[in-house]
Each structure stands twice: as structure tokens, then as C-alpha cells.
Amino acid sequence: MPELPEVETIVRDLAGLLPGARIGRVDVLRPDLVDGDEPDAFAARLKGRTVHDVARRAKNIVVGLGGERLIVNLGMTGRLLMAKSGEEDPSHLGVRISLADGRELRYHDVRRFGRLWVVGEEAWRSFDGGLGVEPLSDDFTPEWLHASAGRSRVPIKTWLMDQGRVVGVGNIYASEALFRAGVDPRRPANTLSATEAARVAEGVRQVLTDAIEFRGTTFLDYRDASGERGGFAARLKVYDRGGEPCPACGTPLERLVQAGRSTFFCGSCQR
Template identity: 40%
Template sequence: MPELPEVEVSRQGISPHLSNQQLVKVIARQRQLRWYVPDEVLAQLNQPILSVTRRAKYLLIQLPQGDIIVHLGMSGHLKVLSADTPATKHDHIDLLLSSGMALRLNDTRRFGAVLWQHKGEVHPLLASLGPEPLSDAFNPAQLTQALAKRGSAVKLVLMDNQVVVGVGNIYANEALFKAGILPTRPAKSLTSAEINALVPVVKDTLAAAIKQGGTTLKDFSQADGKPGYFAQQLLVYGRGGQPCVTCSTTLNEIRLGQRSTVFCPQCQR
């Protein structure tokens, strides 16, 4: 599944092609994605695209009357191509632009979403989200309060979108390794010093992934078709059973919250 850096890279890739364009028409070849594509999306004819923003893993294509919300799900990806490019099997949604180009959503598994948010309203999927990890709202004081009474594993809390958005499995593994914190530790057991160290590590890890173009996983590619390169820098994720890059101890791999969790039993406490 594309994580926050991959979604942000997609936003950066498509934004120059959409900004200051007219949305001429929305074509839905398949409306039954994770949720049914609402009529309001298809009704957006000849509307100026004001900007393309991101909230957590959701892309918001901003129009005068509201926002088209796009989520890539497990296997979705976006490409900007000529509007007359023949559609392939899993090309479900096209946003036709006044430039003669189209923003096309391809989603093999149909776990993605194309939704609508009226201007001045907040869609229920966005209403309870925590702070953006790269914003000032995600800080040691905020994280301290969020962890204070949580007895579950710190990795699971860090992946809770009500605590902070977008710290998915890959980046939670990486950040906890860099901060020297065992992912299985009860969240409330972290000290002030550990929280003060963890917050900037999370920010730096995500920022580095965005800079490198996102992590190349099974289904993700940038809008221009180029893959991300952050996978070349992964220190623990996907490396269970291999030596730690710091101390050469064999990395342990366990299942935590049904997700692969890799850590160094020597470097992480």
C-alpha cells in the first residue's frame, strides 16, 4: 500500500499538470471502488482546479464548490497522460483537463476511492485524523499526551491515525530503529528523552522518503512512471534475519498488529 511519502510524491507529480486547468469532465468506467463514486464527482463539469493538496493519505483536488478526494487504496496509482490514450482493464476514473490531458486512476484491486467533500465541510473520513507528521502540530508535547495512558505497543500507537497521520508500517519500523526504541514497548513506558528523540526521527524519515521519490513497493509508481528509491535506504524493514547495519546482530522479525515488524534486539531497548 502506498504510504504517506508515496502519496505526497504523487501529489507533487500531478499538481503541475492540474493547477490552473479546467476540469472538463469526469469519466467513471467503474464506479464501485471501495465506496461508490458519488454523483457529485461526475457533476463537476468545466470547473477550475484551484490546487491539489493532501491530508494524510488522501489527495484533495480543490474546486470552487468542494474537493474531489482520491485515496489510492492498496494498489491504486495515478498517471497524467493524453486524454485519448486507450484505457486498459483497470483504468477506472479519468479527470479530463482543458489541456487535452487526463488524470487517470488505475486500481487493480479497487480498494481505492474517489469521493466528494462540499466546500466548508469535512468528510467523515477526514474528521478524526490526527496532526500531519511534518507539521508543527506533531511535537513532543502532543505525542507525550497521546502516549501517556496507552499500554499497547508503541509501534501500533505510532501507526494510529488519530495520534499522527501517515506513519505507516515501513516508516514506523525505520523510525523506531533510528530512535533506539523497541516496537513492542508499551507506549506509556517511553521517557521524555525517548519521545524528544522519536519525533524528529519520524519527521526526518518521512522527509527523506519524499525527497527520494517514495519507496518502491509492488504497486506504486510516480505520476511520471519513475519508481521511488527510498527502498535502497531501508535499515530494518524487509531485512528480518539479516545483520543489523549498526551492530551486526541478527534482526528479529515478528508480527505485531498483523504487520511485519523488524527490530534489532541489541540496538533497540
């Protein structure tokens, strides 16, 4: 599933390509990908609108249309691709947004867990208010993390992945951040000292920033807005490396399941 670095990479690509573009035609080929409106109403809300900006909130791509916003959540296998009219369609095209200048914004999704929807200002405020702190913002401080985590007994990895607390951190980067911080993913969140919380906050910031620099992590489905793979997978220290030697101490890395998701860690380095 695309996490913050993958979505941020796509957003930065589209932010240089879409502002000022006018939407011409919208074709919904897979109606189940659209939320909140019937396909015809969804298309009508977009047709003729001009793109003002492209931003990210949590794991969502947010296209500003002046008073309304198109929100795209990629789910597990979604791709949002820029293309020229006439180029071959991707194999699982779900929504095509044709721009007046001949380009197209194409939403492709093999498993169709992603969603697109349009919101006005009031709905946007409600949606935004239900999301947690952005981990690359000034609000994500060691002090905030220590105080907030101190109110919960859930394992720290599960806590980090709760989008109502911290947004954008999923399975890959939670495992990687905790390895960098030297914190056992099984630790109850409220057992972290102030020093450990500071290491976790720094680990989260570092791994997300590094992954953005390499344009995200591709195992199978993720592609940027140009259809290219991310380059961070080879730089992962622990994720999907169960049984391999720890890059720090050589101890075999461990795998366990937390909240239905695989966690990878070093039982020697992470306490």
C-alpha cells in the first residue's frame, strides 16, 4: 500500500504539471472507484474546472479546484498517471480525466480498493479534522509524541500506524523508523521514555525524508506519476528481510504479526 513517501512523490510530480490545467471530459469506467456521487454527477462536478494546486494530506492526493477538492486515495494498488491523449491505456484503467490541452490524468487500480471523491469546503474541514498529525510538519515534535504515546498501551508500531494519531506512516516505514530508533515494535507506547520518543520521532522523519528522496518504495504496484518505479526498496534495513542478518549487529532479523500486518525488527538492537 502506498505510504506517505509514495503519495508525496506523486503529488510533487503533479504539482509541477497540473496547476492551470482545465478539465474537459471525465470518463468513469469503474463506478465502484467513485465515492459520494453517482459517476455522472462526479464527472459533472469536475468538468470545466481549473486545477489550482495539488497537495497531500495523509496518504491522499488532494487536487484543489477552487472551492472544491478532488481527493484520490490509492488504496493498495492504485496509480495516478499523466499521459497524452492517444497513448495506450493501462490495463486496469478506472477513471480518465481529459484535460483541455490534450493530456490525460488516468487512475489505474488492479484491486480497486482506491477511491476518488469530490468535497466542498465543509466536507473537507470535517475530513481533514479527523486525521492525525503530519509527521513532516512542525507539529510532530518529540514532546508531542511522548505525551500522546504516553496515553496509550498499544504497541508503539501499531500506534504509529493509527492515521488518527500520525498520518502517512504505514507498515514499511513504521518498521524502518523503529529500527533506526532502536525501539522494539512490541513495546507499549506509554513505556517510551522522553529520550526514546525523541529517537522515534527522528527515525520517522529521517526514513520518510530519505524515501521521498529516492521517490518511494516499489515492491510490485507503486509507480510515480510518470509510471516509473520508486528507488528506496534496496535501501530498506529490515522490512521484508526476516531471517537475514541485521545490518547493525548480524543477528538474524525477526518477523512477527501485529494487527494483521508483518513486522520486521532486530531483537538485539531494538529494546
